[in-house]
Amino acid sequence: MADTDLNDAAPSRVTRLAKQAGGTVFTLLITFIGLLAVTFFISRVVPTDPVMSILGERATQAQIDETRTALGLDRPMWEQFGIYVWDALHGDLGTSIRTKEPVIDEIARYFPATLELSTIATIIGMLIGVPAGILAATKPGSLFDQIVRLVGLMGYSMPVFWLGLMGLLIFYGQLGWVGGPGRLDAAYDMMMQFEVEPYTGMILVDTLLNGRWDIFQNALSHIILPAALLGYLSMAYISRMTRSFMMNELGQEYITTARVKGMPEGRVIWVHALKNVMVPLITVVALSYSFLLEGAVLTETIFAWPGLGRYITDALLVADMPAVLGGTIVVGAVYIGINMFSDLLYRLVDPRAK
Amino acid sequence: MTLTEWLRDPNPTSRLQSRMAQSYLSWLRMKRNKLAMIGLLITVALVLMAIFAPMLAPYDPITQNLQERLQPPLTSGHWLGTDDFGRDIWTRILYGSRITLYIVLLVILTAPVFGLLVGTVAGYFGGWVDQVLMRITDIFLAFPKLILALALVAVLGPGMVNAVLAIAITSWPPYARVARAETLTVRNSDYIAAVKLQGAGPMRVIWGHVMPMCLPSVIIRVTLDMAGVILTAAGLGFLGLGVQPPVPEWGLMISAGRKFLFEQWWVATMPGLAIFIVSLGFNLLGDGLRDVLDPRSAGR
Numbered sequence: 001m002a003d004t005d006l007n008d009a010a011p012s013r014v015t016r017l018a019k020q021a022g023g024t025v026f027t028l029l030i031t032f033i034g035l036l037a038v039t040f041f042i043s044r045v046v047p048t049d050p051v052m053s054i055l056g057e058r059a060t061q062a063q064i065d066e067t068r069t070a071l072g073l074d075r076p077m078w079e080q081f082g083i084y085v086w087d088a089l090h091g092d093l094g095t096s097i098r099t100k101e102p103v104i105d106e107i108a109r110y111f112p113a114t115l116e117l118s119t120i121a122t123i124i125g126m127l128i129g130v131p132a133g134i135l136a137a138t139k140p141g142s143l144f145d146q147i148v149r150l151v152g153l154m155g156y157s158m159p160v161f162w163l164g165l166m167g168l169l170i171f172y173g174q175l176g177w178v179g180g181p182g183r184l185d186a187a188y189d190m191m192m193q194f195e196v197e198p199y200t201g202m203i204l205v206d207t208l209l210n211g212r213w214d215i216f217q218n219a220l221s222h223i224i225l226p227a228a229l230l231g232y233l234s235m236a237y238i239s240r241m242t243r244s245f246m247m248n249e250l251g252q253e254y255i256t257t258a259r260v261k262g263m264p265e266g267r268v269i270w271v272h273a274l275k276n277v278m279v280p281l282i283t284v285v286a287l288s289y290s291f292l293l294e295g296a297v298l299t300e301t302i303f304a305w306p307g308l309g310r311y312i313t314d315a316l317l318v319a320d321m322p323a324v325l326g327g328t329i330v331v332g333a334v335y336i337g338i339n340m341f342s343d344l345l346y347r348l349v350d351p352r353a354k
Numbered sequence: 355m356t357l358t359e360w361l362r363d364p365n366p367t368s369r370l371q372s373r374m375a376q377s378y379l380s381w382l383r384m385k386r387n388k389l390a391m392i393g394l395l396i397t398v399a400l401v402l403m404a405i406f407a408p409m410l411a412p413y414d415p416i417t418q419n420l421q422e423r424l425q426p427p428l429t430s431g432h433w434l435g436t437d438d439f440g441r442d443i444w445t446r447i448l449y450g451s452r453i454t455l456y457i458v459l460l461v462i463l464t465a466p467v468f469g470l471l472v473g474t475v476a477g478y479f480g481g482w483v484d485q486v487l488m489r490i491t492d493i494f495l496a497f498p499k500l501i502l503a504l505a506l507v508a509v510l511g512p513g514m515v516n517a518v519l520a521i522a523i524t525s526w527p528p529y530a531r532v533a534r535a536e537t538l539t540v541r542n543s544d545y546i547a548a549v550k551l552q553g554a555g556p557m558r559v560i561w562g563h564v565m566p567m568c569l570p571s572v573i574i575r576v577t578l579d580m581a582g583v584i585l586t587a588a589g590l591g592f593l594g595l596g597v598q599p600p601v602p603e604w605g606l607m608i609s610a611g612r613k614f615l616f617e618q619w620w621v622a623t624m625p626g627l628a629i630f631i632v633s634l635g636f637n638l639l640g641d642g643l644r645d646v647l648d649p650r651s652a653g654r
Contacts, residue, residue: 030489031493034492034496035493035497038493038497039505042505042506150389153389153634154630154634156633156637157581157630157633158630159585159592159608159626159629159630159633160589161589161592162608162622162626162629165612165622165623169615169616169619169623173615173616290498291498293498294498294499294500294501297500297501297504298592298593302612312501313593316504316593316595317594319508321508321509324505324508325505328497328504331498331501332501332502335496335497335498339496
């Protein structure tokens, strides 16, 4: 009997996962279309007329009509939305008014800089936040715990653009320890353009692949400050969540059993409990990664970082709505994607998750 | 009988007395949390600053005085220095607290109320109403808040009311989630069944008997969210999308000081410190409130 149970259990778990994955993809699609509905709505209530912003003020009526038809603005609303969704699913996010280039191409150029920045920030946040949260949980109420809590709350309370300015003021202006705004010094910028093959668009990766250690070092000196500041914000979140997960885990009976057996405390915490804490932590790290995309908007403005956030704010200032909304859609899509991915991963790693 | 004795009476004689005794116990528990008390102190200070700004401020926040421009901190008469138009920074921070508080209040009066409504209706009715409302909530949750707010302000045009609207539209979904979860736990209780048997309609049940049960968790969320509201508002102001100059909004003041960050550091630093201290205050208070009012999630 036990045998058949096991045999039944194995395929059923796989099919259940597959079913859940199917459901997740369906939810993802619905959410994405909802996201498009919101941006579509925003783009249609814009007070600036898209036809006028393309043609300028002195267009003739015939030109206006022609452009209206070309843009599909003469069709019924629901049809326009259908086309909008169809285009977006095929990667067509419209044309930037400012540069007359397809928005998706521009975003593809800007995105690697944001990706590079938020990845390094997440790594920093994780490397500090997880151990800090665990140590705080092992001695709740201790001085160390209080400090971790306060430092975390300070991170939650910090205006990220101000933090960036203060960082620049102290570490670049006063101490001169790091590179200034931008991804590279001007001299290296030229080298990067002409002597380095851009495989990924991420300077740190590309220079290593090309074996250009000198440019790599310069890029590192530029990225370290914004990445550390964003990393602090993500550390605040990660350490707080790690502490709470760990507290929860340390109250479980298997921990008591391990301790009663005489297992060294270090092994109990760093091997047994940590293993189980890692599962919910996947979600937390993924979430903090998507928060950073948002924090990057303001940080990139401060550090003249040519990423997605700066692309959106620059477009905003000249009322280039296709670019703003295109950027919004991409960030939203990445957001949704990361959340769904962490959800699936969570289910895969934790057999208890239903 | 002194007030304390009245509060500690083990046999309360009125509803008011037992309620007050409950609050008194919570207060005693919170008083032990030093960080939360600091948070409360900061919050009270902010409110007092906002109310009495005209009396506390030594100068006018708008009038320019170009002879005294860019004075460093601790010069006589300007202990936080002056900005590029010779306006006293301390005065502008005082008046700025009014705008911060105003934005926070407007958001509190809209987003949680709307979220509460959506959440309780979804949770109470269940079925397809729940499905539809929660899907919509999920869609708004899927947006990165600041970026959606940016896009909205871009459409609506910059200004304080539009900034508040944008922040409110981006911050109601978590309240809907919280309210729905609470509603699901109470909707099948006996007391709800009793009210229904008395002939109360759904709206009456939701308004009078479900919503009050959701309030504590929503209030905790509100306190914890206020810092976020302040930071988003300041961010919008910093990008020039919120309140317009010459109004002394803190985010706007930072962006004005950015031009001469390396020479006259105080112009950008001081308003940022104000934002930081105030949001830290709200965060500390919210953290303490959660420990007191919601023991389940203590220490999270």
